[in-house]
Amino acid sequence: MAKKKSERKPKTKSAANKKRSAAGQAKKTRQKKKTATRAAPAARAPRENRKTVTATADERPAARVVEGLPLFDTDTSGTTRTPAPRVKTKPKRDARSEKPGREVPSAKRTREVAAVKPEQELFQAEAKPKVLETEREADSHEEASREEQETPKKPSKGKKTYETAETIAKRQREISISEFFAKNRHLLGFDSLSKALLTAVKEAVDNSLDACEEAGILPDLLVEIREQSEDRFHVVVADSGPGIVKAQVPKIFGKLLYGSKFHVLKQARGQQGIGISAAVMYSQLTTGKPVKVITRTNPRQDAHVYEIQIHTKTNTPVIISEGTQEWDRPHGTQVEIELLASYKKGQRSVDEYLHQVAMANPHAEIVYRPPRDPEVVYKRLASTLPVEAKAIKPHPHGIELGVLLDMLKVTHARNIKAFLEHEFSRMSARVSLDVLAAAKIPPTTAPKRITREQGDELVRAFAKAKIMKPPTDCLSPIGENLLLHTVQREADPEFFTAITRPPAVYRGNPFQIEAAIAYGGPMLPEDEIVRLYRFANRAPLVYQQSACAMTNSVMNTAWKNYGVSQARGALPAGPLLVVVHIASAWVPFTSESKEAIAHYPEIIKEIKLALQECGRRLARFIRRGAKARDEAKKRSYIEQYIPHVGVALKEILSLSEKEEERVVDTLRDTLEKSRTF
Ligand SMILES: Nc1ncnc2c1ncn2[C@@H]1O[C@H](COP(=O)(O)OP(=O)(O)O)[C@@H](O)[C@H]1O
Ligand SMILES: [Mg+2]
Numbered sequence: 001m002a003k004k005k006s007e008r009k010p011k012t013k014s015a016a017n018k019k020r021s022a023a024g025q026a027k028k029t030r031q032k033k034k035t036a037t038r039a040a041p042a043a044r045a046p047r048e049n050r051k052t053v054t055a056t057a058d059e060r061p062a063a064r065v066v067e068g069l070p071l072f073d074t075d076t077s078g079t080t081r082t083p084a085p086r087v088k089t090k091p092k093r094d095a096r097s098e099k100p101g102r103e104v105p106s107a108k109r110t111r112e113v114a115a116v117k118p119e120q121e122l123f124q125a126e127a128k129p130k131v132l133e134t135e136r137e138a139d140s141h142e143e144a145s146r147e148e149q150e151t152p153k154k155p156s157k158g159k160k161t162y163e164t165a166e167t168i169a170k171r172q173r174e175i176s177i178s179e180f181f182a183k184n185r186h187l188l189g190f191d192s193l194s195k196a197l198l199t200a201v202k203e204a205v206d207n208s209l210d211a212c213e214e215a216g217i218l219p220d221l222l223v224e225i226r227e228q229s230e231d232r233f234h235v236v237v238a239d240s241g242p243g244i245v246k247a248q249v250p251k252i253f254g255k256l257l258y259g260s261k262f263h264v265l266k267q268a269r270g271q272q273g274i275g276i277s278a279a280v281m282y283s284q285l286t287t288g289k290p291v292k293v294i295t296r297t298n299p300r301q302d303a304h305v306y307e308i309q310i311h312t313k314t315n316t317p318v319i320i321s322e323g324t325q326e327w328d329r330p331h332g333t334q335v336e337i338e339l340l341a342s343y344k345k346g347q348r349s350v351d352e353y354l355h356q357v358a359m360a361n362p363h364a365e366i367v368y369r370p371p372r373d374p375e376v377v378y379k380r381l382a383s384t385l386p387v388e389a390k391a392i393k394p395h396p397h398g399i400e401l402g403v404l405l406d407m408l409k410v411t412h413a414r415n416i417k418a419f420l421e422h423e424f425s426r427m428s429a430r431v432s433l434d435v436l437a438a439a440k441i442p443p444t445t446a447p448k449r450i451t452r453e454q455g456d457e458l459v460r461a462f463a464k465a466k467i468m469k470p471p472t473d474c475l476s477p478i479g480e481n482l483l484l485h486t487v488q489r490e491a492d493p494e495f496f497t498a499i500t501r502p503p504a505v506y507r508g509n510p511f512q513i514e515a516a517i518a519y520g521g522p523m524l525p526e527d528e529i530v531r532l533y534r535f536a537n538r539a540p541l542v543y544q545q546s547a548c549a550m551t552n553s554v555m556n557t558a559w560k561n562y563g564v565s566q567a568r569g570a571l572p573a574g575p576l577l578v579v580v581h582i583a584s585a586w587v588p589f590t591s592e593s594k595e596a597i598a599h600y601p602e603i604i605k606e607i608k609l610a611l612q613e614c615g616r617r618l619a620r621f622i623r624r625g626a627k628a629r630d631e632a633k634k635r636s637y638i639e640q641y642i643p644h645v646g647v648a649l650k651e652i653l654s655l656s657e658k659e660e661e662r663v664v665d666t667l668r669d670t671l672e673k674s675r676t677f
Contacts, residue, residue, distance in 0.1 A: 254317020398508030494520030
């Protein structure tokens with residue numbers, strides 16, 4: 001009986017606890033509601049918001065404010081600083097609820113809407129009623145589950161209570177890609193203040209150069225960094241590219257993993273669709289400011305101007321404002337981002353990065369306005385665009401089973417033979433039939449009926465089949481001539497050489513390695529470690545040098561064989577500059593921040609072959625130099641004694657002064673004629 005009593009007791013207690021917690025919960029909810037009602041008017045107070053907004057506009061120096069853009073210009077006092085005659089402003093709205101052909105609301109309404117939406121609200125509960133309702137729900141679920149976990153936790157003495165599958169299940173929920181990268185911004189290259197500035201500039205510049213090249217336009221870039229305070233910068237990157245279609249702007253800048261390059265196999269600087277949107281997210285997290293985008297696709301129409309943020313919890317764009325305005329570029333895109341960052345000089349600075357961009361892109365004209373120093377202009381050296389890279393289909397060599405099965409699911413081909421011929425490169429009708437025969441699959445089988453086992457057989461048959469190498473017109477190398485030009489301009493060396501290797505393949509992806517070296521001359525110090533420039537698809541790699549396959553290959557080349565000193569397992573030292581470039585339809589970066597090349601044996605082998613060829617040419621030059629130095633030393637030694645020989649002969653043979661002079665001249669002539677260098 002006693003035992004039963006003690007069993008019942010905790011039950012009553014927990015029931016009481018539940019009651020109490022329910023009451024507590026109700027109280028909490030009431031309190032929350034109160035706070036919410038109190039907070040709401042403050043958030044909506046138009047005056048305050050007007051202040052915030054006007055301050056934002058005022059912060060920018062007059063010359064830097066893009067004329068005619070009253071997106072945040074809500075000052076009703078009549079003292080507006082930048083009247084905007086041609087701007088038509090629409091109220092901001094969420095791209096998810098965007099409906100085509102919606103009416104432009106009145107100016108008053110526009111102001112109100114703008115005022116109700118300070119940027120920070122994106123992270124708060126009031127910003128988007130619908131979404132936030134869901135978020136609130138999610139939050140309250142979380143809270144409830146937390147309380148639930150807490151309430152029954154009346155641990156019996158000395159016993160630790162662990163979670164159960166059910167309590168854990170209550171916390172399990174989907175993580176959006178933007179939430180993930182907001183926490184892991186270091187993976188995208190935003191792990192320090194100085195790196196953040198460089199990464200933001202890099203992403204915008206990469207996109208600008210890609211867009212210009214795709215549209216066959218010679219790039220005219222403007223990069224401007226304005227210092228707002230010691231750790232806050234305003235970055236502007238403008239290009240002369242084709243511009244962006246209006247409807248695409250919100251998704252490009254307000255959604256991670258959205259782009260045009262991921263599904264296409266051709267050489268480009270960007271690939272993941274996570275470049276510029278990551279910079280927007282970092283800017284939003286550190287300053288709360290939206291990205292401002294001006295873009296124009298048609299010279300006869302006004303440019304579109306947008307202010308956009310990312311709704312981090314759902315990875316969807318939120319349009320803060322949109323409108324049109326006049327712009328001095330007939331077509332192109334301008335991106336403006338404000339972010340917490342620091343501006344530094346040196347090897348990993350924005351200055352150095354842009355210098356290297358100009359090295360690898362001699363067809364681009366870049367105007368750079370650094371925060372403190374005068375403007376720098378990198379003049380266009382080549383007036384033709386690089387060879388256009390064409391999109392190719394995947395090559396069967398190196399295709400993985402999972403990828404093949406996915407392709408089989410979505411293909412429109414009627415049978416497996418047609419699938420092989422049309423969805424892969426280098427698969428002629430004959431090769432397709434051979435491969436299918438080897439895999440024991442009838443050519444008329446419908447692709448969707450191919451089993452996993454048959455897929456496996458197919459991959460094996462691919463590996464054994466003799467298939468032509470993938471087409472390489474998806475690549476656009478810099479070329480030996482331009483590389484020679486670049487290293488000569490860079491270092492004014494005594495010797496320089498360059499090589500472009502024939503294309504090769506790793507995991508079915510075509511790639512091509514180029515290398516150039518410069519040696520000697522006044523600009524390369526004798527006793528320093530090699531100056532190494534790494535490029536991937538013409539984009540400079542500035543960080544993570546030691547983690548890169550390129551550095552590894554330079555280290556593992558036996559430079560001593562070529563007359564350059566090198567400590568064991570280290571980079572070579574001496575008056576040496578090395579450039580390595582990989583051009584590929586898919587560059588295997590070690591992380592999303594695209595800073596280092598992964599260690600694929602095929603890539604390392606190609607880099608080493610290129611460096612060895614350059615090394616052999618350098619060795620010939622150095623050997624010739626050593627021989628010449630040796631001979632010059634002996635010659636100067638002999639030259640010193642020629643007059644003394646003349647005097648001695650004069651005495652022994654009783655020569656006249658004239659005869660002595662003639663003997664000395666003859667000896668000098670003979671020495672000169674024997675010169676080999
Ligand atoms: N300046 C620009 N001009 C034209 N299109 C652009 C520009 N910037 C970005 N885009 C488009 O937006 C897409 C997404 O860009 P981004 O997030 O940097 O990813 P990625 O460059 O890896 O594709 C690009 O694929 C491109 O289609
Ligand atoms: Mg990009």
